[in-house]
Amino acid sequence: MIPYILYSWLIAVLIVCTITDLRQRRIPNLLTYPTAFFALTVHCYIGSWNGFFFSLGGLTFGFAVFLTPYLIGGMGAGDVKLMSAVGAVLGFQETAFCFLFIAVCGGIMAFGFMVYRRNIKNTLLKTFLGILYLGMHRDASLLKVEKNIIIQEGIPYGAAIAGGVFLFFLYLISNNKTLPAF
Structure with a gap:
């Protein structure tokens, strides 16, 4: 029963974060930090230290998988913290699998935004040149994108995270599998 309270909480947080990310391009710390703490606490309560490390493994993976895109300016810190909170709820293994769904949602959203903004050619060219430059110089710090450009040209990845978790x-x-719990 207790894990379902945790999943209900996560769903509510994802809905609110999606709305705030779409409207304001922010994901509030007031939601991400308590969610991660709540998940760590619940898993620790259910499974003692093993439950704590189950949750901590997911939190760490969620943080690590989005750290590089954040460091080069490809996404905001709120996206990293939201993914960390999702990881704390799901644990390492399920977060790794869930990340595939999140990546697909992010790719679909990115393509949709390129079509909507009518800049497919420019975006693909910038991406290709960035990858080419990175391959030649191996210095990712020069690829860093300014925050105002992310807000103008980026996508609200909190919505992709929520969509991926829901999927x-x-x-x-649909496959008669249980939701992850320690």
Whole structure:
């Protein structure tokens, strides 16, 4: 029963974060930090130290997988913290699998935004040149994007995270698998 309270909390947080990210391009710390703490606490309560490390592994993976895009300016810190909170709820293994759904949602959103903004050619050219430059110089710090450009040209990745988690939950339910819990 307790894990379902945690999942209900996560779903509510993802909905609110999606709305704030779409409207204001922010993901509030007031939601991400308590969610991660709540998940660590619940998993520790259910599974003692093993539950704590189950949750900590997911939190660490969620943080690590989005750290590089954040460091080069490809996404905001709120996206990293939200993914960390999702990881704390799901644990390492399920977060790694859920990340695939999140990446697909992010790719679809990115393509949709390129079509909507009518800048497919420019975006693909910038991406290709950035990858080419990175391959030649191996200095990712020069690829860093300024915050105002991310706000203008980026996508609200909190919505992709939420969409990916929802698709992951639907996948589990449709395949008669249980939601992860320690």
